[in-house]
Amino acid sequence: MTDQHPIITPPSDLRWLWREQAPRYRDGGAGREEWLMERAAGWGYDQRGEVNEAQLQKARDEELEACCEWLVRDWTDVETADKLRAARRPKPPSDKEQALADFNWLVGRTLGRPEFDERSNRIRRALEALPDD
Numbered sequence: 001m002t003d004q005h006p007i008i009t010p011p012s013d014l015r016w017l018w019r020e021q022a023p024r025y026r027d028g029g030a031g032r033e034e035w036l037m038e039r040a041a042g043w044g045y046d047q048r049g050e051v052n053e054a055q056l057q058k059a060r061d062e063e064l065e066a067c068c069e070w071l072v073r074d075w076t077d078v079e080t081a082d083k084l085r086a087a088r089r090p091k092p093p094s095d096k097e098q099a100l101a102d103f104n105w106l107v108g109r110t111l112g113r114p115e116f117d118e119r120s121n122r123i124r125r126a127l128e129a130l131p132d133d
Contacts, residue, residue, distance in 0.1 A: 069081075094132060103124060
């Protein structure tokens with residue numbers, strides 16, 4: 001089984017640690033084996049986020065690039081390929097965009113309080129005047 005899935009095989013030092021930590025039973029009992037299996041299964045489950053997500057992301061990136069190459073090769077459509085990349089890999093909001101969104105959220109919580117209108121307009125203008133990242 002480890003030949004089929006070497007990537008999720010716990011390292012030998014971790015297996016040794018689990019053997020040392022496993023509860024002792026006079027007859028060896030299934031309790032010790034179950035404890036070890038639970039540790040190994042839990043460790044394997046924890047690995048899915050680190051190992052498999054990277055592999056999945058790589059596969060998604062390769063598929064996206066294959067689609068874009070097809071658009072350019074068969075349709076000579078560089079513009080649509082660029083739009084497809086942008087749509088599938090959107091950039092996170094810039095600090096400026098995030099600050100404006102947070103500011104608008106705060107202003108929404110103070111609606112109806114005229115003492116904030118002038119100050120909030122001044123802050124909004126200053127945020128909008130910042131350069132885009």
